[in-house]
Amino acid sequence: MTTPEHSTPRDRRTCERLDAEDPLRGFKDEFILPPDTIYLDGNSLGARTKGAAERAQEVIADERGAGLIRSWNTAGWFDLPATLGEKVAGIVGGGSGSTVVTDTTSINLFKAASAALKMQAADAPDRRVILTQQENFPSDIYMLQGLAEQLGGGYEVRLVDDAEVTAGFPSTMTDEVALVVLTHVNYRTGRLFDMTTTTSAVHDGGAMVIWDLCHSAGALEIDLAGSGADMAIGCTYKFLNGGPGSPAFIWVCEALQNRFTQPLSGWWGHAKPFEMSPDYAPAEGIRRYLTGTQGVISMSVAELGLDIANRVDMAAVRRKSLQLSDFFIELVESRLAEHPVELVTPREHSHRGSQVSITHPEGFAIMSALIERGIIGDYREPEVLRFGLTPLYIGFTDVWDTVEALRDILDNRIWDAPAHKVRGAVT
Amino acid sequence: MTTPEHSTPRDRRTCERLDAEDPLRGFKDEFILPPDTIYLDGNSLGARTKGAAERAQEVIADERGAGLIRSWNTAGWFDLPATLGEKVAGIVGGGSGSTVVTDTTSINLFKAASAALKMQAADAPDRRVILTQQENFPSDIYMLQGLAEQLGGGYEVRLVDDAEVTAGFPSTMTDEVALVVLTHVNYRTGRLFDMTTTTSAVHDGGAMVIWDLCHSAGALEIDLAGSGADMAIGCTYKFLNGGPGSPAFIWVCEALQNRFTQPLSGWWGHAKPFEMSPDYAPAEGIRRYLTGTQGVISMSVAELGLDIANRVDMAAVRRKSLQLSDFFIELVESRLAEHPVELVTPREHSHRGSQVSITHPEGFAIMSALIERGIIGDYREPEVLRFGLTPLYIGFTDVWDTVEALRDILDNRIWDAPAHKVRGAVT
Numbered sequence: 116m117t118t119p120e121h122s123t124p125r126d127r128r129t130c131e132r133l134d135a136e137d138p139l140r141g142f143k144d145e146f147i148l149p150p151d152t153i154y155l156d157g158n159s160l161g162a163r164t165k166g167a168a169e170r171a172q173e174v175i176a177d178e179r180g181a182g183l184i185r186s187w188n189t190a191g192w193f194d195l196p197a198t199l200g201e202k203v204a205g206i207v208g209g210g211s212g213s214t215v216v217t218d219t220t221s222i223n224l225f226k227a228a229s230a231a232l233k234m235q236a237a238d239a240p241d242r243r244v245i246l247t248q249q250e251n252f253p254s255d256i257y258m259l260q261g262l263a264e265q266l267g268g269g270y271e272v273r274l275v276d277d278a279e280v281t282a283g284f285p286s287t288m289t290d291e292v293a294l295v296v297l298t299h300v301n302y303r304t305g306r307l308f309d310m311t312t313t314t315s316a317v318h319d320g321g322a323m324v325i326w327d328l329c330h331s332a333g334a335l336e337i338d339l340a341g342s343g344a345d346m347a348i349g350c351t352y353k354f355l356n357g358g359p360g361s362p363a364f365i366w367v368c369e370a371l372q373n374r375f376t377q378p379l380s381g382w383w384g385h386a387k388p389f390e391m392s393p394d395y396a397p398a399e400g401i402r403r404y405l406t407g408t409q410g411v412i413s414m415s416v417a418e419l420g421l422d423i424a425n426r427v428d429m430a431a432v433r434r435k436s437l438q439l440s441d442f443f444i445e446l447v448e449s450r451l452a453e454h455p456v457e458l459v460t461p462r463e464h465s466h467r468g469s470q471v472s473i474t475h476p477e478g479f480a481i482m483s484a485l486i487e488r489g490i491i492g493d494y495r496e497p498e499v500l501r502f503g504l505t506p507l508y509i510g511f512t513d514v515w516d517t518v519e520a521l522r523d524i525l526d527n528r529i530w531d532a533p534a535h536k537v538r539g540a541v542t
Numbered sequence: 543m544t545t546p547e548h549s550t551p552r553d554r555r556t557c558e559r560l561d562a563e564d565p566l567r568g569f570k571d572e573f574i575l576p577p578d579t580i581y582l583d584g585n586s587l588g589a590r591t592k593g594a595a596e597r598a599q600e601v602i603a604d605e606r607g608a609g610l611i612r613s614w615n616t617a618g619w620f621d622l623p624a625t626l627g628e629k630v631a632g633i634v635g636g637g638s639g640s641t642v643v644t645d646t647t648s649i650n651l652f653k654a655a656s657a658a659l660k661m662q663a664a665d666a667p668d669r670r671v672i673l674t675q676q677e678n679f680p681s682d683i684y685m686l687q688g689l690a691e692q693l694g695g696g697y698e699v700r701l702v703d704d705a706e707v708t709a710g711f712p713s714t715m716t717d718e719v720a721l722v723v724l725t726h727v728n729y730r731t732g733r734l735f736d737m738t739t740t741t742s743a744v745h746d747g748g749a750m751v752i753w754d755l756c757h758s759a760g761a762l763e764i765d766l767a768g769s770g771a772d773m774a775i776g777c778t779y780k781f782l783n784g785g786p787g788s789p790a791f792i793w794v795c796e797a798l799q800n801r802f803t804q805p806l807s808g809w810w811g812h813a814k815p816f817e818m819s820p821d822y823a824p825a826e827g828i829r830r831y832l833t834g835t836q837g838v839i840s841m842s843v844a845e846l847g848l849d850i851a852n853r854v855d856m857a858a859v860r861r862k863s864l865q866l867s868d869f870f871i872e873l874v875e876s877r878l879a880e881h882p883v884e885l886v887t888p889r890e891h892s893h894r895g896s897q898v899s900i901t902h903p904e905g906f907a908i909m910s911a912l913i914e915r916g917i918i919g920d921y922r923e924p925e926v927l928r929f930g931l932t933p934l935y936i937g938f939t940d941v942w943d944t945v946e947a948l949r950d951i952l953d954n955r956i957w958d959a960p961a962h963k964v965r966g967a968v969t
Contacts, residue, residue, distance in 0.1 A: 149608045156611040163607035171598035171839060179786055180590035181576045183918055184583040192786060219834030221808035222649060229692060249820055254809035254834060257822035261807035265656060265692070274820055303818075350835070359606055359619060359838035380688035381648035382681035391730075391923060393676055393701055395684035407646030407681060408777070410840030411786035412598060491610060496818060 123445050130511035139435055142507040145423050146356070153513045155492040158302075158330060158470050158503030161356030164419040174415045195414045196362075196383070196405055199351075202421035203364045206355070206429070207328060207347070208338040214366045215401050216351065216417070217383075217409055220329055221254045223348040223365040226377035226404055228262055228294060230367075231323045231346060232270070233375045235293040239321065242293035246284070246322070249274035251298045255327055259296060277306055280313060281466070288320035295322050299337075300330035300468030303495050305460040307331070307468045310342040318343065329353060332364075333424045334469035334505070335433045339366055346371070354469065354505060355424055357417030365404050372400050381406035427507065435506035436469040439514055443471045443502065446518040454525045459499060469505065474498040480530040481521070490517050550872050557938035566862055569934040572850050573783070580940045582919040585729075585757060585897050585930030588783030591846040601842045622841045623789075623810070623832055626778075629848040630791045633782070633856070634755060634774070635765035641793045642828050643778065643844070644810075644836055647756055648681045650775040650792040653804035653831055655689055655721060657794075658750045658773060659697070660802045662720040666748065669720035673711070673749070676701035678725045682754055686723060704733055707740060708893070715747035722749050726764075727757035727895035730922050732887040734758070734895045737769040745770065756780060759791075760851045761896035761932070762860045766793055773798070781896065781932060782851055784844030792831050799827050808833035854934065862933035863896040866941055870898045870929065873945040881952045886926060896932065901925040907957040908948070917944050 124130045134140060146162040148154055154162055178190040187193050199216035203209065217223070228245070235242050245259050256272065263270040275287050280297060295317045300307050310326060317324040326347040331337060333354030339347055347366040351357030376397045382388045383405035386396040397403035444458060459472040475481055478498040485492060485500075492502045502517065524530060551557045561567060573589040575581055581589055605617040614620050626643035630636065644650070655672070662669050672686050683699065690697040702714050707724060722744045727734050737753060744751040753774040758764060760781030766774055774793040778784030803824045809815045810832035813823040824830035871885060886899040902908055905925040912919060912927075919929045929944065951957060 147603075147607050149610070152610075154610060160606075160611045160614075162610070163602060167606070168599050168602045171602055172595050175590060175595045175598055175785070175843070176574075179587075179594070180574050183576070183579075183581060183589070184587045184920065185913075185918070186786070187587075218645070218649070219808070219836070221834035222645070222806060225806055252809075253812070253815075253818050253820060256820050257807045257809060257812065258833075260822045261803070261805040264803075265805040352835070358602070359613070360835045360841070361837060363834075376688070376691075378688040378692040379649060379652055380684045381646070382679075382684060385680070385684065388680075389923075391680050393680060393683050395687045406685075407648035407790075408779070408787045409646070410788060410837040412843060413837030413840040414787070416602070416839060486612075491612070493611060496816075 123442055124511060124515070127512060127515050130515045134510035134512050137435065137510060139427070139431055139506055140510070142423065142427060146508050148508065152489045152491065153509070153517055155490065155502040155504070155509065155517065157356070157505035157508070158353050158501070159493055160359060161353055161420060161505070162508055164356055164423065166419050167358060167416050170416050170419055171412055174412050192411050195411065196409060197402065199414065199418055199421060200364060200401065202418065202425055203332070203351070204366070206421065206424045207332050207366065208340055209366045210340040210369065212400055213340070213369060214364055215404055216362050216364045216414065217405050218363055220327065220348050220350045220363040221258045222379065223363050223404070224255055224258045224296065224325065224327070225262055226379050227325045227346040227348055227365060227367070228259060228296065230375045230377045231294050231325060232266065234371070235323065239293065242291055242322070243269045243271060244289070244291040245270070245272045245294045245296060246275055246287055246292055247272065247296040248280060248298060248301070249276055250301050250303060251296065252302050252327065252329065255296060255298065277301060280308055283313070283316035284320060288316070288322070290321060292320060292322045294325065296325045296327065298327045298330065302330055303459070303472060303499055303501070305468045305470040305472050307466050309465065310337070310344060314343045330468055334436060336429045340368065344368065351417045351420060356420030358413060358420070361413050361417035362409060367401055367404065372403070376403055379406045383407055423507070432506045436504055437464050437467070439504045439506065439509060439511065440467060440469070440471050442511060443504065443514050443518065446514065447473060450518055450522050451525060470501055470503045472499050472501045475500065477530060481524055484524045484530040485520060488520055490520055550869055551938060551942070554939060554942050557942045561937035561939050564862065564937060566854070566858055566933055567937070569850065569854060573935050575935065578916045580917045580936070580944055582917065582929040582931070582936065582944065584783070584932035584935070585780055585928070586920055587786060588780055588847060588932070589935055591783055591850065593846050594785060594843050597843050597846055598839055601839050619838050622838065623836060624829065626841065626845055626848060627791060627828065629845065629852055630759070630778070631793065633848065633851045634759050634793065635767055636793045637767040637796065639827055640767070640796060641791055642831055643789050643791045643841065644832050645790055647754065647775050647777045647790040648685045649806065650790050650831070651682055651685045651723065651752065651754070652689055653806050654752045654773040654775055654792060654794070655686060655723065657802045657804045658721050658752060659693065661798070662750065666720065669718055669749070670696045670698060671716070671718040672697070672699045672721045672723060673702055673714055673719055674699065674723040675707060675725060675728070676703055677728050677730060678723065679729050679754065679756065682723060682725065704728060707735055710740070710743035711747060715743070715749070717748060719747060719749040721752065723752045723754065725754045725757065729757055730886070730899060730926055730928070732895045732897040732899050734893050736892065737764070737771060741770045757895055761863060763856045767795065771795065778844045778847060783847030785840060785847070788840050788844035788847070789836060794828055794831065803830055806833045810834055850934070859933045863931055864891050864894065866931045866933065866936060866938065867894060867896070867898050869938060870931065870941050870945065873941065874900060877945055877949050878952060897928055897930045899926050899928045902927065904957060908951055911951045911957040912947060915947055917947055
């Protein structure tokens with residue numbers, strides 16, 4: 116599993132040296148983390164960006180307080196979805212004018228899927244099946260179920276397993292399939308799907324594809340426009356460090372942007388929102404995927420995380436992420452070999468996102484014990500301990516210390532029955 | 543128009559005395575407004591609440607920064623929609639367990655209208671017409687048009703004028719009408735509609751009603767549960783002072799809450815969101831109207847505005863609001879009599895919200911000149927100058943000074959061609 120550039124440290128001192136030599140080490144100063152904490156849940160909620168409190172203060176005191184209503188113009192509030200959208204596009208290879216930041220991932224999926232099904236209804240009206248991964252994040256599945264039920268007329272959601280996706284849908288891609296909605300990285304296992312080959316398989320089958328980038332945007336190199344994908348959605352609060360519940364994004368490939376409208380056709384997506392006409396007319400381009408007034412404070416704070424991701428070399432992030440997860444896996448296998456721990460995350464780099472998931476029958480209690488020690492990962496049913504590896508603020512020493520803590524907890528059975536399960540907006 | 547308790551001041555000194563005796567005067571200290579500013583646009587974007595910056599700081603530093611992912615539980619983030627919903631319910635008479643704060647007004651309208659049409663489709667499938675005011679806020683109309691187009695099958699939006707609504711729909715309430723969507727206060731003119739009698743007229747016609755409370759929540763007494771209304775939506779950033787683009791609310795009367803689901807069926811509305819089941823099952827009650835992860839900073843700051851509105855006696859707010867608007871109208875008529883100014887807002891208290899709108903052929907330029915002097919109202923096509931009267935921080939002296947400034951500008955024609963029109967998330 117190791118390569119010359121992935122030589123695995125054998126002791127903590129070597130980890131310290133690797134961290135000191137890490138070309139990304141400076142980015143840790145962009146975040147404020149509590150002392151004595153190893154934060155391995157940035158794949159669920161990113162860390163606090165250094166300027167967040169100051170930016171919120173500025174929005175509240177200067178823009179809201181002093182500028183008042185005028186700030187919709189003078190502080191650029193009305194254009195924030197497009198301003199931030201350009202920044203997301205820079206991170207995921209979307210191309211200029213292709214992306215807006217708005218609403219939630221779930222709502223953006225509803226817009227994208229509605230528009231895609233409308234396109235298919237015009238071109239291929241007999242295609243009424245939506246495929247999605249059984250292990251897609253549940254909210255995506257629920258939104259598709261809600262849409263199918265609302266549309267009626269035989270629309271239906273079918274679930275496929277990850278192997279079927281990786282194999283290019285050999286048994287599920289029929290001529291009934293209109294749309295395939297895929298998470299780029301499985302939130303539980305960390306499995307990564309190849310965007311380009313999977314998109315080709317979907318298109319070869321005559322269907323359209325929407326990618327959910329919640330667990331990959333900001334964690335690895337993505338070339339959305341180059342992949343041939345039709346649409347994409349994602350959040351900004353995981354690897355993009357936008358802040359709790361910060362707004363989501365939606366991307367539509369240029370050729371499709373003006374073909375159809377989406378049904379959540381609010382005034383922010385109108386061609387001339389301030390003329391107050393009683394008839395909807397969609398804006399040209401990606402702005403037609405906007406709906407209503409957005410939360411300015413959350414949006415403004417989210418911008419800081421996007422700025423950091425735009426400054427970093429995403430190839431370097433990916434390289435370090437794989438080094439960290441290789442190291443994590445190797446330590447788990449060498450140091451925890453006597454315990455009933457199983458690796459869930461794929462070993463192949465090409466199938467691995469930026470997390471390591473392992474199982475243990477007492478997974479929940481063990482994660483609680485780790486959190487007691489200031490090592491924060493999370494737990495997913497059934498039995499899965501998830502460790503997110505965010506290369507901007509996690510180093511080799513953190514991985515070493517985490518597995519050593521796990522070893523101590525397992526060797527000495529230092530865990531209690533849990534008081535409550537760790538939940539959250541955690542996907 | 544005046545009554546003994548509405549005696550109109552004849553000079554600024556009397557205004558000062560009335561402000562000093564105002565039982566609501568203490569609430570002005572709950573807000574931070576810039577010096578030398580009269581803010582008459584609180585019907586569009588409420589003022590900055592005193593604790594907003596501190597609250598944002600607390601969320602970012604303590605909850606996000608130190609609590610990290612744990613704050614979804616420990617800081618109550620996950621329950622914010624219901625926590626804030628209870629506070630909105632207290633302001634609009636919704637009753638406990640009836641309201642959640644989430645998403646935007648436009649999106650909540652889509653949910654409510656979708657659910658209402660589904661109920662009607664089950665009970666009265668031939669009813670496929672949605673009525674709404676021609677002068678409802680345009681985004682509401684656009685959302686209904688988007689929904690009707692998505693549903694197909696003959697669903698259609700018909701626009702009615704305000705007189706038709708006030709008269710109880712004598713010529714438009716046919717047995718085709720499934721749903722009526724009404725703004726409680728016309729955003730442009732300030733006309734108020736009677737919720738109870740209008741709801742009765744809709745129900746007598748066999749239709750359901752959704753009220754948009756964007757321009758009334760926090761400005762006057764509302765008894766949603768007592769009115770017999772079916773559903774309601776509204777924003778928190780106008781008279782509720784939640785902050786720019788703060789999240790909206792949705793209310794569903796208790797009897798209807800569990801009858802149907804809405805199509806934006808994301809995981810926050812799931813009965814067991816953390817079990818990660820691949821099948822959607824709606825939560826009991828109003829929580830099924832939730833969709834996805836909400837912006838925690840904007841939501842937390844919004845709570846401050848709701849807390850103020852919950853502490854105030856809404857009857858006293860309404861009383862002062864009418865005193866202020868009576869006074870404003872009387873001054874306009876007595877002091878601006880020689881100018882081509884026309885009153886747009888209804889004279890009858892029962893038909894008046896909490897704003898005064900007047901027209902002048904040079905309305906836009908005049909509003910710009912007022913804003914130059916620190917008197918901030920706004921402008922709506924065509925020719926309308928809008929002045930929002932928020933009794934918590936606007937007094938009689940403010941009204942006096944505003945009309946005197948208007949008189950000076952009009953008498954001396956002190957206005958320029960405008961550089962740009964004042965726009966914004968302004969409804």
